[in-house]
Amino acid sequence: MNDKVIGGFDQARIQAKFCIHHWRDFFExxxxxxxxxxxxxxxxxxxxxxxxxxxxxxxxxxxxxxxxxxxxxxxxxxxxxxxxxxxxxxxxxxxxxxxxxxxxxxxxxxxxxxxxxxxxxxxxxxxxxxxxxxxxxxxxxxxxxxxxxxxxxxxxxxxxxxxxxxxxxxxxxxxxNIAPGALLLVLIIFTWTPPHFWALAIHRKNDYAKANIPMLPVTHGIEFTKTMVLLYTLLLTAVCILPWLAGTFSYFYLAVVTGLNIRFIQYAYKLKYHATDDTAFAMFKFSIWHLLWVFVAMLVDHFIF
Structure with missing residues (x-):
């Protein structure tokens, strides 16, 4: 096989790798x-x-x-x-x-x-x-x-x-059509969002300050933000109960979300009063699983209970 053919194969491999890489970049x-x-x-x-x-x-x-x-x-x-x-x-x-x-x-x-x-x-x-x-x-x-x-x-x-x-x-x-039951599900995510993102903002406060983004820890301080995280977590606990009160879900859903919210409150309490260097980021990661399991509980409750 001559050098020209070998060079063609090498070029094809380079282009193939570039296309795969480029596809992954757009996917990202x-x-x-x-x-x-x-x-x-x-x-x-x-x-x-x-x-x-x-x-x-x-x-x-x-x-x-x-x-x-x-x-x-x-x-x-x-x-x-x-x-x-x-x-x-x-x-x-x-x-x-x-x-x-x-x-x-x-x-x-x-x-x-x-x-x-x-x-x-x-x-x-x-x-x-x-x-x-x-x-x-x-x-x-x-x-x-x-x-x-x-x-x-x-x-x-x-x-x-x-x-x-x-x-x-x-x-x-x-x-x-837009129904009250759907709006209650929206309200859960709406209330979940501040403690979720503010936990990350506490962890990344210096980055946000350097980028001149007025996240709450930058403008009002970390301690104030921790207080707001705790208050919103308590509010989220109440909001998660509303679909049960409306009769959309059974006691199974109530039990699951109560357990998840108690754990969320524990994270928020620790963040406020006994925080270590990794508490904010640990709470941020847990919040993702919290929302995931709340909605999985809705599915299980709807089809089984």
């Missing part, structure tokens, strides 16, 4: 772990909304549409926050920061999957779900990321509504 732009949690809560909304299981086509089209629009919002977030991401230790290796994906490529990708997601929901599910999901994209990628995040320490509280929408999106994809 969608924040797949976040989207996975969004889709789980959307599925719960879909399944709880009706006594009958939705058709496979409704389930798949809803998840594809919501997933693509959520990924689009995440990609826009990468673009808008590129300078901030470059400063912060947690995000300095993201594709745009490292130059593996350009701003224009990321925006084109976000536009493409966003349009596809909207069309899938509008044509395959219903216009209400399509417009609500689009509103969530605008709320997160534009209102929160571009304005609120840089304008007020209450950015997480105000902007949290966009991130709390997935259960409602799942609900409307099946019923084509």
């Amino acid at each position: 732009l969608t924040k797949p772990k976040v989207v996975a949690l969004i889709l789980l809560t959307a599925v719960v909304g879909m399944l709880v909304a009706s006594e009958q299981l939705p058709s496979v086509s409704v389930l798949l089209l809803s998840l594809i549409g919501i997933g693509l629009l959520s990924g689009s919002a995440a990609a826009i977030n990468h673009v808008v926050d590129a300078k901030v991401d470059a400063i912060m230790a947690r995000t300095h290796c993201r594709p745009i920061v490292r130059g593996r994906v350009s701003h224009m490529q990321a925006l084109a990708f976000a536009a493409l999957i966003g349009v596809i997601g909207f069309v899938v929901l509008y044509a395959g599910i219903n216009p209400l779900t399509a417009y609500l999901t689009l509103a969530s994209l605008v709320g997160y990628a534009v209102v929160y990321t571009l304005f609120l995040k840089r304008a007020t320490p209450q950015n997480i509280v105000i902007g949290g509504l966009a991130g709390a929408m997935p259960p409602l999106l799942g609900w409307t994809s099946v019923t084509n």
Whole structure:
């Protein structure tokens, strides 16, 4: 085999590796772990909304549409926050920061999957779900990321509504209407968001200060933030009981969420009064599992109890 052929094979291998790497970079732009949690809560909304299981086509089209629009919002977030991401230790290796994906490529990708997601929901599910999901994209990628995040320490509280929408999106994809039961599920995520993000903000306070992002620990101090985390955790405990009081779920759900919330309160109490260096980040990680298991408990309760 001559050198020209060998060189051609080497070049092909290099291009193949580049394409695989590039594909993974675009996939990373969608924040797949976040989207996975969004889709789980959307599925719960879909399944709880009706006594009958939705058709496979409704389930798949809803998840594809919501997933693509959520990924689009995440990609826009990468673009808008590129300078901030470059400063912060947690995000300095993201594709745009490292130059593996350009701003224009990321925006084109976000536009493409966003349009596809909207069309899938509008044509395959219903216009209400399509417009609500689009509103969530605008709320997160534009209102929160571009304005609120840089304008007020209450950015997480105000902007949290966009991130709390997935259960409602799942609900409307099946019923084509907005019901009180769906809003209670939204309220759970809305109330969960501040202690979840403020725990991370405490852990990463110096990064946020360096990036000039007015997160609560930066503007009001860590001790005040710890107090707010504890208060919101107590509020979350009460909010999680509301679907049981409304008769949506049984005592099984009540028992599970009570246990999860007691553990959440223990983390918040330790963070406030007996914190160690890793308490805030440990609470942040637990909060993700907390929300996951709350919604899993809803599914189990709905189908078994």
